[in-house]
Amino acid sequence: MATAAQWLEGARPRTLPMAIAPVIIGSAAAYSMDAFKPLNAVLAAMVAVLLQIGVNYANDYSDGVRGTDENRVGPLRLTGSGAAQARSVKYAAFASFLLAMAAGVYLLYLSQAWFLILVGIGCIAAAWGYTGGKNPYGYMGLGDIFVFVFFGLVATLGTTYTQAGAVNAPAIVGAISTGTFAMALLMANNVRDIPTDREHGKLTLAVRLGEDMARVSYVMMLALALLLPVFLVYDYPWVLLVLVLIPLTLMPSWLMLKGKKRKSLIPVLKQTGILNLLFSVLFAAGLVLTGILS
Template identity: 30%
Template sequence: MNTQQTTVQADKGWRIWWQLTRPHTLTAAFVPVLLGTVLALEFTQMNWFMFIAMLLASILIQAATNMINEYYDYVRGLDTEESVGIGGAIVRNGVKPKTVISLAFILFGIALLLGVYICLNSSWWIALIGIVGMTAGYFYTGGPVPIAYTPFGEITAGFFMGFVIVLISFYIQTGEINSIVMLVSIPVSILVGSILLANNIRDLDGDKENGRKTIAILLGRQKAIYFLAGMFIVSYGIVIALIVFGLASPWLLISFLSIPKAVKATKGFIGKTMPIQMMPAMKATAQTNTIFGFLLSIGLLIGYYV
């Protein structure tokens, strides 16, 4: 039995819907909420209800964006049964496209309700920012000129799923924003963007055939891998700069324990041309973001209380 057949048989029942969310990407929503909340603990006590509401809303928006991605990639003929790295609910499991896009909008709706609760307990400006974020999620692969087809996919993802979420998570706990939280959010934002870059390196050949103009395509595979490595280096370099300039605790260096994953991610792309060969590197890229964010949060907590 080949791998494709195994995958098709494995994706039954709840697994179809779980894979549709693309769970390996959901940490990109969790980590910024955690970091923004931990940063707030230096100034206030944690409001658990706001934290949970923000966390659920972010995860739902990420999952909905992934479903919209799957829907439009199917509509445009980009996804087939042989495609690597997709949820596969439509092309492999027979889920109707209309069901996928409807579920995405339902998740957006639930996130919107959670946003109302957050706004009632903080500021209605959050509603405007949230709507802009959901709109960006839709137009990432939807609309006449999807953001994912341009060189701005990584920047858009990093900004909304990194920088913005960290700042909102901090604001709803403290009622303010400061320069430190903005600076600390940058490395995580870069690493969120790196997940999209890794995805685009894997899909480079197919994306080129379908007229996309991603950073990976514009740079070429080898230079895109160098660029990915540069994103990792800059993220860790910012942490060092924050410590050297006395803006953060030396305990943030604990985040450097995630470096082996970043190295594995970079090396995993070198010399590979087949999408299936690059899946471990993609996974390592997502894990780098997760581990880095968790360790950065732990370093902040230790710095507060030691």
């Protein structure tokens, strides 16, 4: 039976900044429209975090029963390692999805944006379909599109809309940036797993690109995510605060380009998640400062 510490590790807390960052950005965009609603922001964060945990457990379960995680390098896999029964991990994923749905329904009640319930259902279906089911799209190299759409565009713009009833340019640019960070985090994870994924027919984008190009694409994603806010500088000059993060991109970029041992890539996940979170805080601060000082 898995311990509480193992269940926590199985939830992959290093990926959780990817869920929180779009809520910070989306809430700041709502603030820039004088429409920030703290309770709605908290509920959006609960939905995002619970969905991320659900995805992580679902991925653990599905890859574990397929044998993909048998010799994987990296954080503990509950199913693949035998620390927990596959059925228990699956139930943990479903429980996370149900809790996310409950928080989401309350958020839609407060915002009266009931049409977004279809988006919520789509999020849960996509979360399970990443590695679950008969034809998981994560095995086809489409997982990167999923994280960009759902943990970038949907999470950010949904957060803004459920507070302001509209979206604006900062919400859109911020959504693209944080979605690109999420893609970079997934790329770092998948580059590390290329040998075992290829062996089990999991054709992630990293496998399809090949190791060298996949590593380069990670650096390109970081650069794009950080530079996109430049397009907002005319109306929101303080968003250039995000550029102070450029030195912090050097270490994960170097590890991705030069780290030959699989274990040397493990810290990149944490570093990328922290970069995404710091970006969201500085981006939000830029919007707030622009409002205060303009």
